[in-house]
Every structure is written in C-alpha cells, then in structure tokens.
Amino acid sequence: MAEILAMKRAPEAEGPILSSQEGDILRLTLSNPPANVLSLEAMEALQTALDSAAADKSVRVIVIAAAGKLFSGGHDLKQMTAHRADADGGKGYFEKTFAVCSVLMQSIVRHPKPVIAEVDGIATAAGCQLVASCDLAIASDQATFGVNGINVGLFCTTPGVALVRGLKPKHAMEMLLTGEMVDAATAREFGLINRVVPREYLAQVVNKYAQTIASKSPSALKLGKEAFYRQAEMGLAEAYDYGARVMVENMLGKDAVEGIDAFIGKRKPEWTED
Known part of the structure; x- marks a missing residue:
C-alpha cells in the first residue's frame, strides 16, 4: 500500500486528454483548447482512459478536470456542421457522435471507481452533461453552467437525461428551456454540484475528497x-x-x-x- 501511495505517474497525452496519476488518484484533464470541446476524438480518448482505469488496481478514484479557462463547451459544433456536406446531410456522423457520447456518460455512471468532476470556468451543453454524470462535482466560485442548445435551435435532450437524474425536474427544465447560464451557487442549489470553493483552493479540496474516498474499501x-x-x-x-x-x-x-x-x-x- 505504501508503494501505491508513493507512486506518481508522469502526465501523458492521450489525444485531447491528459492523463496523470499520483498515488491511487487518476486525473483525466480535458486538454482540447480553447473550449475543451467534446469532439468525437476527445470523447473516444476519454472513453479509452476510463476503460483502462476500470481494470487498473492502482486507481481508486478518478478526477475529471480541464485545462484553460473553460471546463468544456460541449460538442464541437463546427466539426458537426462540416459534416452537413456529407451525402446524408450529416445524419450518420450525428448518430455516431451522440451514440459515443451516450456510451461515455453511461460508462461514468457504471464505472467501478468513483468519478469526481473538478470544474472551473464554463461547462455548457455536453460539458454540463459530463459534470452531471459524475458521482461528485466540486466547482470553483468562477464556474458557470448551462445547457444552451435551445439558443441555436437545439433542445439539449441528451444532457437532459443526466440533468433530470441529478436535479429536481423543474430546475432541469428551467436550464433546458431558457438556455441561460447559472452561477456555481445556483448550480449547487439545483443539485448539479456538491460544493463551491474559491478558485485557488479548488484542486486542494478535490484532492482531499479523492483521498478520503480512496482510503475506503x-x-x-x-x-x-x-x-x-x-x-x-x-x-x-x-x-x-x-x-x-x-x-x-x-x-x-x-x-x-x-x-x-x-x-x-x-x-x-x-x-x-x-
């Protein structure tokens, strides 16, 4: 056990995901600037990292964080729009994107290890869905959340699946219908996140939670x-x-x-x- 706690694995890139491990806590960092969009490549890389961690006995807790000023802007709309030029108008690509996303979110819920979201900055659409899918979510006082697809003619139906299972239905519907961003304090009131902490203490608080959980059976x-x-x-x-x-x-x-x-x-x- 002492050897596991002392272990520190150097960060390694897995496409748009940066993976690092210290002791029995694995950090998966969205590193897909500037908006850390959940492109098809990003979701597949995150899925691969989660699948690997499931079988890794040295990992007891997983933290999903992000680099830069945004946690995640959701799906890559530019990438998706480019596929409207496909012969089927993008239908096949859209189906694949949402299928991969749905599997990813379910795999977090079904994952044998606890998963904590560490949120700083904006988490919107599928990025907000990612936060809602994690077992715990801790945010900085600068974090904001939204499911704003309705603003561009898209009702965030798949993010709604995660939201309605973690929030009161009327709070979930409020976010889905208005497309407005909510601050961290409101997100906590809604039940989307567990705690709000000053930005400078965010990683410290998340690590304390992770270490506490990792010490259990x-x-x-x-x-x-x-x-x-x-x-x-x-x-x-x-x-x-x-x-x-x-x-x-x-x-x-x-x-x-x-x-x-x-x-x-x-x-x-x-x-x-x-």
Missing part, C-alpha cells in the same frame, strides 16, 4: 456505487429488496469482516479486496 465502493444507481431506477419495494441483498453480499465480504473487526478493536482497517 475498494470492494465496498464498487458494490455500493453500482447499487446506488441501480436502486434509483427501481420502485420503492423492489429497491429495498435489492438493497437488502446487496447489504448481505457486502457483509459476507472480507473487507466488511476486516472493517468491523477494526472498528471494534479501535484500529485502522487493512483492506484486502479490490
């Missing part, structure tokens, strides 16, 4: 995250039945035995499962 985190999202899609009785089965499975696991023994013995637990 990997098997419990994996089991619990999956159960959290699955039960949310069920009716009340079904959710309780499912939740009880998961609790039994969790109780029978080695880490639960170790954790409870450590609690009773007033010592620090040593996790054995991942």
Whole structure:
C-alpha cells in the first residue's frame, strides 16, 4: 500500500486528454483548447482512459478536470456542421457522435471507481452533461453552467437525461428551456454540484475528497456505487429488496469482516479486496 501511495505517474497525452496519476488518484484533464470541446476524438480518448482505469488496481478514484479557462463547451459544433456536406446531410456522423457520447456518460455512471468532476470556468451543453454524470462535482466560485442548445435551435435532450437524474425536474427544465447560464451557487442549489470553493483552493479540496474516498474499501465502493444507481431506477419495494441483498453480499465480504473487526478493536482497517 505504501508503494501505491508513493507512486506518481508522469502526465501523458492521450489525444485531447491528459492523463496523470499520483498515488491511487487518476486525473483525466480535458486538454482540447480553447473550449475543451467534446469532439468525437476527445470523447473516444476519454472513453479509452476510463476503460483502462476500470481494470487498473492502482486507481481508486478518478478526477475529471480541464485545462484553460473553460471546463468544456460541449460538442464541437463546427466539426458537426462540416459534416452537413456529407451525402446524408450529416445524419450518420450525428448518430455516431451522440451514440459515443451516450456510451461515455453511461460508462461514468457504471464505472467501478468513483468519478469526481473538478470544474472551473464554463461547462455548457455536453460539458454540463459530463459534470452531471459524475458521482461528485466540486466547482470553483468562477464556474458557470448551462445547457444552451435551445439558443441555436437545439433542445439539449441528451444532457437532459443526466440533468433530470441529478436535479429536481423543474430546475432541469428551467436550464433546458431558457438556455441561460447559472452561477456555481445556483448550480449547487439545483443539485448539479456538491460544493463551491474559491478558485485557488479548488484542486486542494478535490484532492482531499479523492483521498478520503480512496482510503475506503475498494470492494465496498464498487458494490455500493453500482447499487446506488441501480436502486434509483427501481420502485420503492423492489429497491429495498435489492438493497437488502446487496447489504448481505457486502457483509459476507472480507473487507466488511476486516472493517468491523477494526472498528471494534479501535484500529485502522487493512483492506484486502479490490
């Protein structure tokens, strides 16, 4: 464990995604200036990095951040518009773009490792969808959020899937219908993000969250995250039945035995499962 905590992996570029690891925390940085758009290439690179992290036992928590003044301006509309010259008017390219995006967002929710969004600057359209899809989101006091497709004749339907699952429906619809940007304080009130912190402390606070989560049982985190999202899609009785089965499975696991023994013995637990 000490070797894992001491490990620091040098940043490496994966196309428009910069990947770096310190200890058991992996940072995936959108590095696609100036707007860090979620081009097809950016989404595929992020998907590849997430898939790799899922099987990497040295990674316990993932942070998605961004370089520059914007978190993400969403899909690359210039790239998409260029494909209107295709024989099918761009239909095939549009279908591929939204399919790749949908898989990416679902893979964050289904990922076995907790994913934290570190947001500074503007997060709009699919960029806001990315924030909403993460398990936790912490933003600087300079961050702003929006789903402003309606301003150019597009209702942000796919971002709406993520928003309505994290925000109250009327708050989600307010953002989708008006296309107006909301500040970080309002985004927190709406339930889009967890905390707002001064810009200069953003990375520090995110790292503290990540380290706290990384110190927990990997098997419990994996089991619990999956159960959290699955039960949310069920009716009340079904959710309780499912939740009880998961609790039994969790109780029978080695880490639960170790954790409870450590609690009773007033010592620090040593996790054995991942």
